[in-house]
Amino acid sequence: MMDIIIVVLASFGAFFILLGAVGILRMPDTYLRMAVTTKAATLGVGLILIAAAFYFDDVATTTRVLAIIIFILLTAPVGAHLMGRASYIAGNKLWEKSVSDDLEGKYKASRNFSIAPEKPGKSEDIIENEDYDKN
Amino acid sequence: MTLDNFLYYIILPVLALSTLLVFIRFIIGPTISDRIVALDLLITTGIGVIAVYSILSGQPTFLDIGLIFGLIGFLGTVAYSSYLEKRKKK
Numbered sequence: 001m002m003d004i005i006i007v008v009l010a011s012f013g014a015f016f017i018l019l020g021a022v023g024i025l026r027m028p029d030t031y032l033r034m035a036v037t038t039k040a041a042t043l044g045v046g047l048i049l050i051a052a053a054f055y056f057d058d059v060a061t062t063t064r065v066l067a068i069i070i071f072i073l074l075t076a077p078v079g080a081h082l083m084g085r086a087s088y089i090a091g092n093k094l095w096e097k098s099v100s101d102d103l104e105g106k107y108k109a110s111r112n113f114s115i116a117p118e119k120p121g122k123s124e125d126i127i128e129n130e131d132y133d134k135n
Numbered sequence: 136m137t138l139d140n141f142l143y144y145i146i147l148p149v150l151a152l153s154t155l156l157v158f159i160r161f162i163i164g165p166t167i168s169d170r171i172v173a174l175d176l177l178i179t180t181g182i183g184v185i186a187v188y189s190i191l192s193g194q195p196t197f198l199d200i201g202l203i204f205g206l207i208g209f210l211g212t213v214a215y216s217s218y219l220e221k222r223k224k225k
Contacts, residue, residue, distance in 0.1 A: 010146050021156035024173060036176075052187075055190045056195050
């Protein structure tokens with residue numbers, strides 16, 4: 001019975017990781033590739049780790065597996081957000097069939113952008129926008 | 136078919152194939168951002184391989200290496216993206 005659970009969990013995990021790999025190879029855009037990385041691959045690795053927890057059937061191993069899963073679930077969106085902002089500032093183009101670009105006009109075309117400006121909101125690279133400040 | 140044979144002959148080849156596909160994107164990626172995303176996905180796939188290998192060898196100590204792998208991957212992504220933001224225009 002335990003073998004069946006392990007086989008099913010490991011199969012779904014490997015399948016989702018394979019989907020993520022095919023997606024990162026076939027997607028037309030950096031941002032869409034990033035979406036694949038943060039969703040499908042995280043789910044696949046989590047399922048495989050849960051399969052390992054079922055196999056060992058031990059409190060210490062289960063705690064370790066939960067720590068890894070929570071760590072991946074916390075860090076994958078943060079890393080993808082940083083990477084998406086960096087690649088937008090670096091000037092990567094969106095796919096030509098993308099329907100909306102909420103950051104359009106918020107940044108100048110310059111790449112000279114520092115993470116921590118001296119005065120928050122007054123960075124020279126952020127274009128002043130009244131509607132943006134009111135909200 | 137035992138569990139070990141299933142993991143050896145189906146799960147590990149699928150993970151190896153996905154590593155190969157991600158590595159193709161790592162090689163041909165047009166921009167640096169694509170390469171960093173591919174590196175992140177390579178490390179995430181490596182955690183899965185480590186988990187399967189810890190089942191096969193019966194030693195749960197290998198899962199600690201998976202935790203450290205995740206930490207290294209996150210730090211690498213953060214560092215690369217911060218330097219990419221700071222880079223001057225060509």
